[in-house]
Amino acid sequence: MNKNLSLAILLSGNGSNFQAIVDSIDKGQLKAAIKIVISNNKNAFGLKRAKKHNIKNLCIDHKNFADRESYDQRLIEIIEQEKVDFIVLAGFMRILGSNFVRHFPNKIINIHPSLLPKYPGLNTHKKVLENKDKEHGVTVHLVDEGLDSGPIIGFMKINVEDEEKENDLENKIHKIEHYIYPKILSEFQEGKITTAGNKIRIDDVFYKDGKEYFI
């Protein structure tokens, strides 16, 4: 893929990962255009960030839909109009149903704050501390029909130091998220990363459990 990537971003909250992607585009490191930002939460700060950068944005509130399927169907219609290469989940706090996932095979990417398959779901920092883990990290993966379970593209690790609290881990995790997410998108754009079925190929190597990235 040598052309600029076109992206849809789905978020529910602060949107610092979205911001990192915008910054990377602005610096010329990531050759991409964000076509649309969609939130299910009208108060998401990520929507304000999109407005500030003049990026098309809208809230589609799941509370206005009878069920997951009709909500996801609306998302499909809107995203289809934008003709994007990838749908980038950046703190989108909703599970996408199988219709949505099957509609966009290998086109939905998520970032998760743990070293998957460890700790899918919420409260990952808390679980790391409770289990006295010595390492923690983030994972970027393709989205399949399970919870945080799709093929892993890449991950980064951090050490967990004694006395660290959830807040400390959150800050450290954000820092590496803001590096790895734009980096992986840019490797897709450069054609370094390709996918076939559930196989991930990066620089001519096939990865079963993802590639480790370092800053």
Ligand code: GRF
């Ligand atoms: C990140 O930690 C990401 O891994 C998870 O949700 C959080 C979103 O943070 N999926 P932000 O809204 O991008 O600041």
